Amino acid sequence: MAPLELLLELTLMPLVAFLVGMMMVLMMRRIAARIQRRVGPPLFQPLYDIVKLHSKQTQVSHGLIHDIGIVMAMGGYIAAETLLPVPGMNGIAEKGGIITLLYLMMIPSLGLALGVGQCANPNGSIGIARALTAMLAYDIPLVIVIFGVAYAAGTTNLVDIIAQQQAGGFATWGAVQMPLLAVAGLIAMHASLGKQPFEIYIAPAEIATGPMVEMSGKHLGGLFVMQCFQLYTISVLYVSLFLGGGSTWFDFLLKSFLVLAIPASIAYLFPRYRTEDLLRLMWKWPVMLGLIGVAFVL
Amino acid sequence: MSSINQIPVIEAKKGNPLARVFDELVRFCRSRSLFILHYCTGCGAIELPPAMTSRFDMERLGIQPMVSPRQADILLITGYVSIKTLKRVILTYEQMGSPKYVIGICSCTVNGGMYWQSYATAKKLDEYMPVDLYIAGCMPRPEAVIAGLQQLMDSIHAGKANSWEDYYRNYDYYLGNQQKLFGDNWQTPTDVIAEAKHYNLLSKGTLGVHTRLLEQHQQPLEALEMRLGHNLKEPTE
Ligand code: SF4
Numbered sequence: 001m002a003p004l005e006l007l008l009e010l011t012l013m014p015l016v017a018f019l020v021g022m023m024m025v026l027m028m029r030r031i032a033a034r035i036q037r038r039v040g041p042p043l044f045q046p047l048y049d050i051v052k053l054h055s056k057q058t059q060v061s062h063g064l065i066h067d068i069g070i071v072m073a074m075g076g077y078i079a080a081e082t083l084l085p086v087p088g089m090n091g092i093a094e095k096g097g098i099i100t101l102l103y104l105m106m107i108p109s110l111g112l113a114l115g116v117g118q119c120a121n122p123n124g125s126i127g128i129a130r131a132l133t134a135m136l137a138y139d140i141p142l143v144i145v146i147f148g149v150a151y152a153a154g155t156t157n158l159v160d161i162i163a164q165q166q167a168g169g170f171a172t173w174g175a176v177q178m179p180l181l182a183v184a185g186l187i188a189m190h191a192s193l194g195k196q197p198f199e200i201y202i203a204p205a206e207i208a209t210g211p212m213v214e215m216s217g218k219h220l221g222g223l224f225v226m227q228c229f230q231l232y233t234i235s236v237l238y239v240s241l242f243l244g245g246g247s248t249w250f251d252f253l254l255k256s257f258l259v260l261a262i263p264a265s266i267a268y269l270f271p272r273y274r275t276e277d278l279l280r281l282m283w284k285w286p287v288m289l290g291l292i293g294v295a296f297v298l
Numbered sequence: 299m300s301s302i303n304q305i306p307v308i309e310a311k312k313g314n315p316l317a318r319v320f321d322e323l324v325r326f327c328r329s330r331s332l333f334i335l336h337y338c339t340g341c342g343a344i345e346l347p348p349a350m351t352s353r354f355d356m357e358r359l360g361i362q363p364m365v366s367p368r369q370a371d372i373l374l375i376t377g378y379v380s381i382k383t384l385k386r387v388i389l390t391y392e393q394m395g396s397p398k399y400v401i402g403i404c405s406c407t408v409n410g411g412m413y414w415q416s417y418a419t420a421k422k423l424d425e426y427m428p429v430d431l432y433i434a435g436c437m438p439r440p441e442a443v444i445a446g447l448q449q450l451m452d453s454i455h456a457g458k459a460n461s462w463e464d465y466y467r468n469y470d471y472y473l474g475n476q477q478k479l480f481g482d483n484w485q486t487p488t489d490v491i492a493e494a495k496h497y498n499l500l501s502k503g504t505l506g507v508h509t510r511l512l513e514q515h516q517q518p519l520e521a522l523e524m525r526l527g528h529n530l531k532e533p534t535e
Pocket of ligand 1: 340341342376377378403404405407411412435436437
């Protein structure tokens with residue numbers, strides 16, 4: 001591939017991800033509003049929030065690591081976008097593979113931990129401890145699920161996995177071939193979104209939004225941007241693994257929004273788990289489903 | 299024309315047109331995305347849940363509750379402020395990032411309301427911090443709260459909600475009133491004078507008798523020592 005073309009793709013993919021991610025944030029907030037019988041935010045609300053936060057006059061920084069942490073949190077996801085194939089653009093997905101992608105998806109949590117550490121706010125530290133515990137909880141089923149899919153496809157190359165699923169139409173989709181893995185993946189995905197009932201590390205009523213407690217201005221704005229990328233990354237990864245990716249932009253976007261709508265509509269119906277309950281739940285059901293699914297694949 | 303604000307002033311437009319477009323965008327976004335920190339001091343707080351939830355739904359105006367002063371734009375004071383609470387309100391206010399707005403809900407914040415004769419409440423909120431908007435009533439209904447917030451949105455969009463600058467410009471006045479209530483050695487962790495210099499808002503009213511008094515009593519802030527089990531006492535049995 002021509003280097004110029006590659007460069008174009010590497011810039012376009014995160015940009016597209018950001019735009020789609022903002023629409024996903026809007027969708028989640030609208031779904032929450034509908035479930036609570038409200039009207040919900042206007043169309044450009046995520047954009048207003050981000051612009052406003054970046055244009056605050058006071059920008060409190062607690063030091064260099066605080067700034068770098070936010071950049072890492074965003075950068076991890078931006079790098080992950082270039083490994084996620086979208087219709088017409090593969091970026092460096094063929095060279096990266098899912099394993100690199102998994103590593104990149106952990107960077108934001110670590111970056112956040114660094115940044116929050118320098119704020120020295122006890123609520124933030126508790127939040128980060130919980131966020132890393134939650135990561136431990138959902139990463140194990142996620143890794144099992146990804147192992148199963150990669151084993152069944154015989155490759156860790158996301159482009160090949162999508163191509164294999166698209167080859168035979170609906171019947172070769174990962175969700176049809178490996179339903180148990182798909183269900184386990186859905187639960188792990190929901191937990192990694194950090195929404196209720198798994199939002200132990202945000203918990204506004206308890207630890208005052210945990211990692212975000214000392215963030216203001218563009219630092220909080222950066223986290224809002226990160227959230228857009230996070231929603232996009234997780235739902236697109238699920239679509240690529242189980243729903244055959246997208247052959248056109250239309251069905252690609254349709255699938256990723258639909259996938260995200262499932263956790264979004266479950267989320268606002270339930271209260272929050274405690275940390276140890278979350279661990280127990282995640283290590284029991286999705287892991288069990290995932291292992292049985294892997295056994296079928298082997 | 300009952301007030302001076304209604305007399306139209308034609309401002310000379312100058313400067314980079316692109317910058318003006320940008321400023322307009324920023325002002326618009328600021329008016330459309332407001333994070334509120336509701337410091338529920340008094341009984342008026344009970345009208346906020348209906349204003350936020352399904353009956354009146356503030357979120358459709360872009361107004362969301364937030365939980366820490368660093369994240370918030372609006373400080374909502376909902377009702378009477380006792381002297382003890384006022385200290386916390388001031389600490390919270392000084393931690394918020396500018397541009398910040400203060401809304402006093404309830405008559406008690408305007409003039410003491412039915413607690414006028416109480417020895418324990420601060421009567422007028424705007425003696426201690428600049429207030430952008432009062433919503434009077436005992437207590438105001440959610441419609442009134444939302445109408446008030448819309449008024450605030452309009453004035454933010456017009457670029458007129460600048461009362462936070464007033465705190466820096468007239469710090470001496472506000473500090474004086476605070477000292478009258480809390481005693482001469484009242485001090486907050488925020489260095490307001492340095493912030494005023496940072497924002498270029500240092501003016502005649504910033505420094506004065508009261509800030510000099512503050513300097514006399516001011517003790518440098520020290521970082522808290524991080525130690526586990528610092529003041530945990532063993533049970534004496
Ligand atoms: S104005 Fe009335 S409702 Fe509001 S705080 Fe005072 S007494 Fe309570």
